[in-house]
Amino acid sequence: xxxFLSEQEQIEQIRGWWSKNRNYVYIAILFCxxxxxxxxxxxxxxxxxxxxxxxxxxxxxxxxxxSDLEAGExxxxxxxxxxxxxxxxxxxxxxxxxxxxxxxxxxxxxxxLRKLLADNKNNEFQLIARHRLAKxxxxxxKPQEVLSLLESHTNxxxxxxxxxxxxxxxxxxxxxxxxxxxxQIALQDTSAIPLVDSALIQMKIYDLPQQTIDDVLPQVNKxxxxxx
Numbered sequence: 317x318x319x320f321l322s323e324q325e326q327i328e329q330i331r332g333w334w335s336k337n338r339n340y341v342y343i344a345i346l347f348c349x350x351x352x353x354x355x356x357x358x359x360x361x362x363x364x365x366x367x368x369x370x371x372x373x374x375x376x377x378x379x380x381x382x383s384d385l386e387a388g389e390x391x392x393x394x395x396x397x398x399x400x401x402x403x404x405x406x407x408x409x410x411x412x413x414x415x416x417x418x419x420x421x422x423x424x425x426x427x428x429l430r431k432l433l434a435d436n437k438n439n440e441f442q443l444i445a446r447h448r449l450a451k452x453x454x455x456x457x458k459p460q461e462v463l464s465l466l467e468s469h470t471n472x473x474x475x476x477x478x479x480x481x482x483x484x485x486x487x488x489x490x491x492x493x494x495x496x497x498x499x500q501i502a503l504q505d506t507s508a509i510p511l512v513d514s515a516l517i518q519m520k521i522y523d524l525p526q527q528t529i530d531d532v533l534p535q536v537n538k539x540x541x542x543x544x
Contacts, residue, residue, distance in 0.1 A: 369399040376408060380415050388415055406432060406441040413448060426452050443474045450481045459485035476505035476512045483520065492524045 372395050379388040388411075395408045409432040416425035429449040433442055446465060453462045462485035466478045483498035499521050502512050 366402070369395060369402050369404040372399075373404045373407060376411060380411055383415070383418060385415060385419050388412065406435070406439075410441065410444060410448070413445075417452070422452050422455060426456075443472060447474055447477055447481070450478070450485075454481065454484055454488065457488065459488035473507070474511065476502045476507065476510075480512050480517055483517075487520075487524070496521055496524055 372391055376388055376391045376395070379391060392408050392412050395402075395405055399405055409428045413425040413428040416422070416428065426449060429445045429452070432445040433449070435442065446469060450462045450465055453459075453465065462481060466482050466485075470478050470482075472478075479498045479502040483495045483502065486492070486495035486498060499517050502517055503514055505512055505514070
């Protein structure tokens with residue numbers, strides 16, 4: 317009998333607790349349900365956005381293959397405005413830079429790559445963008461800008477291709493010794509997959525003008541004074 321009364325008391329205590337706290341329990345359940353629903357909705361939205369951005373990027377690549385600059389620009393504008401923080405926006409800038417170069421519009425290609433470099437995140441896209449921008453600057457015969465762009469960024473996976481372009485820049489400047497040094501560094505590429513054409517770089521070294529004795533020794537006038 318005592319045990320029965322004890323159970324009855326426990327039941328009454330539970331009923332009393334439930335009467336006082338059931339509203340809080342309902343709220344907690346609703347809150348948890350809202351969190352789960354919101355999280356699932358958020359994940360669904362992300363997946364939908366990624367799918368839409370991916371679809372647009374595929375359409376862009378098709379226009380690039382067709383060399384349709386006008387259609388490509390329209391798709392790129394949508395990607396930039398609607399998915400500006402996505403990986404597809406970064407890939408689009410690289411693709412558009414290539415399309416602009418194919419169309420002979422190096423200034424527009426340069427703009428795309430500089431916008432990609434302006435991204436605060438230091439990632440592989442910036443490594444590629446810096447390399448391609450340096451090529452454009454060489455095409456524009458701006459070797460000093462190439463050196464400013466690359467020389468402080470050679471401590472990365474693109475060390476070899478960067479140094480090859482640094483060598484090309486010094487070659488344009490007529491500094492053949494510095495060009496050879498940069499080419500030799502590029503040849504030291506130890507990547508599992510070589511990022512430079514070693515044979516081509518060797519040819520560049522062989523084609524460098526040879527220094528003469530007059531280039532090495534200081535020049536003097538008839539009085540034996542050194543010419544500055």
